[in-house]
Amino acid sequence: MADPAGRPAPHKMTISAKDIRLMPIASRDANPLIQRLHYSGTYTRNAQLHLGAFIGDQCHGVMSFGPPMDKSKVLPLVRETPWSGMLELARMAFDDVLPKNAESRCLAMARRLIFAHYPQIEWLLSYSDGTQSGHGTIYQAAGFDLTQIRPNRTIYEFPTVGRRYAAMTLEAHWSGETVRQLCADLDVPHEYRTRTTWCKMGLARPLPGYQLRYMTFRDQSVRDRLTVPILPSSAIDDVGARMVRGQAK
Numbered sequence: 100m101a102d103p104a105g106r107p108a109p110h111k112m113t114i115s116a117k118d119i120r121l122m123p124i125a126s127r128d129a130n131p132l133i134q135r136l137h138y139s140g141t142y143t144r145n146a147q148l149h150l151g152a153f154i155g156d157q158c159h160g161v162m163s164f165g166p167p168m169d170k171s172k173v174l175p176l177v178r179e180t181p182w183s184g185m186l187e188l189a190r191m192a193f194d195d196v197l198p199k200n201a202e203s204r205c206l207a208m209a210r211r212l213i214f215a216h217y218p219q220i221e222w223l224l225s226y227s228d229g230t231q232s233g234h235g236t237i238y239q240a241a242g243f244d245l246t247q248i249r250p251n252r253t254i255y256e257f258p259t260v261g262r263r264y265a266a267m268t269l270e271a272h273w274s275g276e277t278v279r280q281l282c283a284d285l286d287v288p289h290e291y292r293t294r295t296t297w298c299k300m301g302l303a304r305p306l307p308g309y310q311l312r313y314m315t316f317r318d319q320s321v322r323d324r325l326t327v328p329i330l331p332s333s334a335i336d337d338v339g340a341r342m343v344r345g346q347a348k
Contacts, residue, residue, distance in 0.1 A: 114154055114196070114197075114198050115198055116197075116198055116199070116200045116201050116204040117204075118154055118198075119152050119153065119154060119197065119201060119205060119208075120152075120153045120154075121150050121151070121153070121162075121205055121208045121209060121212060122150065122151055122153060123148065123149065123150060123151070124149050124150070124151035124158065124161065125149070126146065126149055128149075128151070128158070129142070129149035129151065129161045129163060130142040132158065132160070132161050132192065133161055133163065133190050134277075135192075136160070136192035136193065136194055137190055137191075137192040138263060138265075139190075139264065139265045139267075139268050139277075140264070140268065140277040141265075141267075141268050141272050141275065141277060142163065142190060143163055143165055143189040143190055145165045145166060146163040146164060146165040146189055146190070147164060147165045147166070147186070148163070148165070148186070148213070148217075149161055149162070149163050149164075150162045150163075150164075150205075150209050150212070152193060152197060152201065152205050154196065154197070159193060159194045159196045159197050160191075160192055160194060160197055160201070160205070161190070161191075161192060162188060162191045162205060162206075162209055163188070163189050163190040163191075164186040164187065164189065164209075164213070164223070165186060165189055166186070166187065167187040167224065170182070173185070173187070173224065175326060176224075176246070176314070176325065176326060176327055177221065177222055177314075177316075177324050177325055177326065178324040178325075178326055179324060180221060180222070180324075181219065181221075183219055183220075184219060184220060184221045184222070185220060185221060185222045185223065185224060186213065186220055186223055186224070187223070187224045187225065188206075188209075188223065188224070188225035191205075191206075191225075193205075200240070203236075203237040203238075203240035203241045204241075206237060206238065206240075206241035206243070207240075207242065209223075210242070210315055214317045220317070221316065221317050221321045222314055222315065222321055222322075223243075223315050223316075224312070224313075224314050225238065225243070225312075225313050225314075226310050226311065226312055226313070227310070227311045227313060228251060228253075228254065228308070228310055234309070234311055234341050235311045235313055235335075238311075238313040239332060241315070242315060243313040243314060243315045244313065244314050244315065244316075244322075244325075244329045245311060245312070245313055245329065245331075245332065245334070245335075246312050246313070246314050246325070246327050246328070246329060246330060247311065247312035247327065247330070248309055248310075248311050248312075248330065248334060248335065248338055249309065249310055249312075250307075250308075250309055250310075251309055251310035252305045252307075253266040253267070254266070254305070254308065255269065255294055255297065255298070255303040255304065255305055255306065256303065256305075256306050257281065257285070257297075257302055257303050258304070259285060259302060260281070260284050260285065262281070263306065264277070264278075264281070264303075266294045269292070269293075269294055269297060269303075270291075270292075270293060270294065273290075273291045273292070274291075285302055287300075287302075309338070311335070
């Protein structure tokens with residue numbers, strides 16, 4: 100197609116998931132990006148590894164890995180796991196520039212990178228929140244195993260402002276800018292409130308949905324030490340946990 104002056108239209112570059120490069124970035128670069136792109140509006144302060152998703156020299160997303168909040172409860176999922184033998188994917192936030200299938204490709208790339216360069220890491224853990232994202236199609240595509248499905252009541256919607264927040268953001272990080280801005284928009288004092296208090300005020304409501312736990316392992320010998328069953332994907336439909344972008348399917 101030509102423009103009115105007869106010049107050919109500029110060629111629009113098509114970006115594919117294969118164009119993505121994954122490389123470590125500093126927390127000072129990762130955290131602002133996560134705050135801007137992640138639905139929670141928060142980053143995890145104990146993250147130890149940030150992997151940036153690059154197209155050319157521009158970073159369009161980040162994956163942050165670190166220890167789980169209560170490691171003593173998580174380590175027994177895989178028998179004889181050393182204290183520093185696993186990581187949790189705490190945040191994954193991408194912008195709209197990255198193409199379709201970017202999430203699953205980056206998960207697979209991150210898996211290979213971590214197991215290749217951090218030999219002490221035996222397995223990785225992540226959770227898919229149906230009320231915000233979905234039932235974990237991206238994890239399945241990246242070869243992760245489903246090991247748990249449970250009801251999730253940790254995401255709260257504020258209909259007046261049209262936003263959703265994790266309970267941890269409201270409670271553990273209540274003094275931060277995210278909740279400060281929420282209070283300003285709702286015209287209420289900025290102070291600590293539990294999720295129950297927000298609901299009793301009529302300003303918030305819990306969103307129904309499920310949280311799904313996914314795991315992946317360095318090799319079969321580690322996978323054989325798993326102490327919980329691997330669930331078939333059909334289990335998602337059995338309990339009605341299939342969701343896409345927070346909507347039941």
